[in-house]
Amino acid sequence: MKLYEYMAKEILQNNGIPVPRGAVFTGVEGVEAFIEKTGPVAIKSQVLSGGRGKAGGIKFATEPQDAISKVQALLVTEIKGCQVERVLIEEKVSIEREIYLAITIDGAKRKPVLLASIAGGMDIEQVPEEQMIKRFIDITIGLQPYATREVTRQMGLKGREAQQIGDIMLKLYQVFRKYDAELVEINPLVVTSTQVLAADAKMTLDDDAVFRYLPEVPWVEEKTAVEKKAADLGISYVELDGDIGVMANGAGITMATLDLLQHFGSSARNFMDAGGGSSLQATAAALEILLSTKPKALLINIFGGITRCDEVASAFVQVKNTLDLKIPVVIRLIGTNEDLGTAILKEQGIESFKNIEEAVTKVISLQNGGGANVHNYQ
Numbered sequence: 001m002k003l004y005e006y007m008a009k010e011i012l013q014n015n016g017i018p019v020p021r022g023a024v025f026t027g028v029e030g031v032e033a034f035i036e037k038t039g040p041v042a043i044k045s046q047v048l049s050g051g052r053g054k055a056g057g058i059k060f061a062t063e064p065q066d067a068i069s070k071v072q073a074l075l076v077t078e079i080k081g082c083q084v085e086r087v088l089i090e091e092k093v094s095i096e097r098e099i100y101l102a103i104t105i106d107g108a109k110r111k112p113v114l115l116a117s118i119a120g121g122m123d124i125e126q127v128p129e130e131q132m133i134k135r136f137i138d139i140t141i142g143l144q145p146y147a148t149r150e151v152t153r154q155m156g157l158k159g160r161e162a163q164q165i166g167d168i169m170l171k172l173y174q175v176f177r178k179y180d181a182e183l184v185e186i187n188p189l190v191v192t193s194t195q196v197l198a199a200d201a202k203m204t205l206d207d208d209a210v211f212r213y214l215p216e217v218p219w220v221e222e223k224t225a226v227e228k229k230a231a232d233l234g235i236s237y238v239e240l241d242g243d244i245g246v247m248a249n250g251a252g253i254t255m256a257t258l259d260l261l262q263h264f265g266s267s268a269r270n271f272m273d274a275g276g277g278s279s280l281q282a283t284a285a286a287l288e289i290l291l292s293t294k295p296k297a298l299l300i301n302i303f304g305g306i307t308r309c310d311e312v313a314s315a316f317v318q319v320k321n322t323l324d325l326k327i328p329v330v331i332r333l334i335g336t337n338e339d340l341g342t343a344i345l346k347e348q349g350i351e352s353f354k355n356i357e358e359a360v361t362k363v364i365s366l367q368n369g370g371g372a373n374v375h376n377y378q
């Protein structure tokens with residue numbers, strides 16, 4: 001479960017990591033009074049995705065009126081598809097340097113790892129991996145001061161600053177363990193002329209451990225409105241930020257489909273594991289959900305085991321006639337009754353593929369507006 005920045009910061013602060021003075025607002029009431037106390041502020045939209053700065057979700061203001069209009073504007077904005085419902089207003093800190101610190105789990109090594117870089121800030125993704133300092137942590141020993149001293153030395157930090165940042169690393173590890181976190185991240189950890197503070201914070205808790213921390217840690221609903229609707233219908237559905245809507249029947253085939261899209265240079269807008277069902281209602285609901293997030297094209301990948309390809313094909317044909325499909329759809333159909341299924345689609349002028357690689361390259365070419373030898377609903 002991901003926590004909002006303001007929740008993560010409260011946890012950091014309660015565990016001895018300094019954060020800027022701030023307050024959460026759901027409207028403009030109290031904003032003026034707050035700014036009169038603090039002076040210039042950073043106004044930060046609270047959404048669960050990162051990269052808010054680049055997406056326009058972080059604003060600065062000095063005058064109360066300016067702050068109020070920025071708060072109003074942010075509260076009706078979507079950042080990366082998420083409606084902003086709250087903003088965190090903080091005193092603006094003057095940054096001398098931005099540092100990156102995180103602790104997460106390295107699945108392959110089966111250990112927590114401390115990640116640190118002196119090139120923190122919004123371009124952290126561009127820092128080459130070899131420049132990111134990694135220190136694996138043996139959980140039977142924990143993160144020890146000698147280890148953090150080594151890390152701060154590798155970062156080129158000295159004196160009081162090295163001490164303060166090393167101390168924050170130790171506290172960050174305590175937080176990581178105390179809350180069964182999968183990730184705690186401070187980016188940037190800012191160095192000002194007088195202090196070191198966490199200007200941004202992210203925390204992800206292990207879903208299976210969250211119950212231990214409720215209600216001290218508030219429950220965070222991570223599903224989007226569409227994901228909630230899908231869950232209510234018993235459909236496993238996940239939204240991503242690529243271009244192609246994906247429906248497949250089974251977890252393995254769904255993951256393989258996503259990998260192939262990536263391999264051939266595209267990515268999924270969303271994906272749905274349609275499971276073993278092929279009923280008309282389920283197919284209609286599934287397609288409607290997939291289309292609601294406006295993918296550029298749709299890829300349906302069905303392996304008929306228990307599911308029969310002819311049933312899937314008939315359901316698709318019927319649903320297609322009731323839905324206003326404006327995007328290209330590519331279907332790959334293989335398994336039980338595949339010839340029947342292929343024939344049903346063909347009758348409607350819909351070509352289907354048996355080979356998944358062909359289907360994937362086809363859908364990618366259609367997404368890019370190319371290729372016309374497959375049925376195109378535009």
Ligand code: GDP
Pocket residue numbers: 020042044049050051052053054058090091092093094095098121122187188199200201
């Ligand atoms: P993110 O883009 O979602 O990671 O949001 P951040 O909270 O990290 O903010 C993005 C960037 O805005 C940071 O890297 C800082 O450069 C800048 N920023 C955030 N808060 C402050 C602040 O209080 N003062 C100043 N000067 N810059 C800030």
Ligand code: MN
Pocket residue numbers: 051121187188200201
């Ligand atoms: Mn950040």
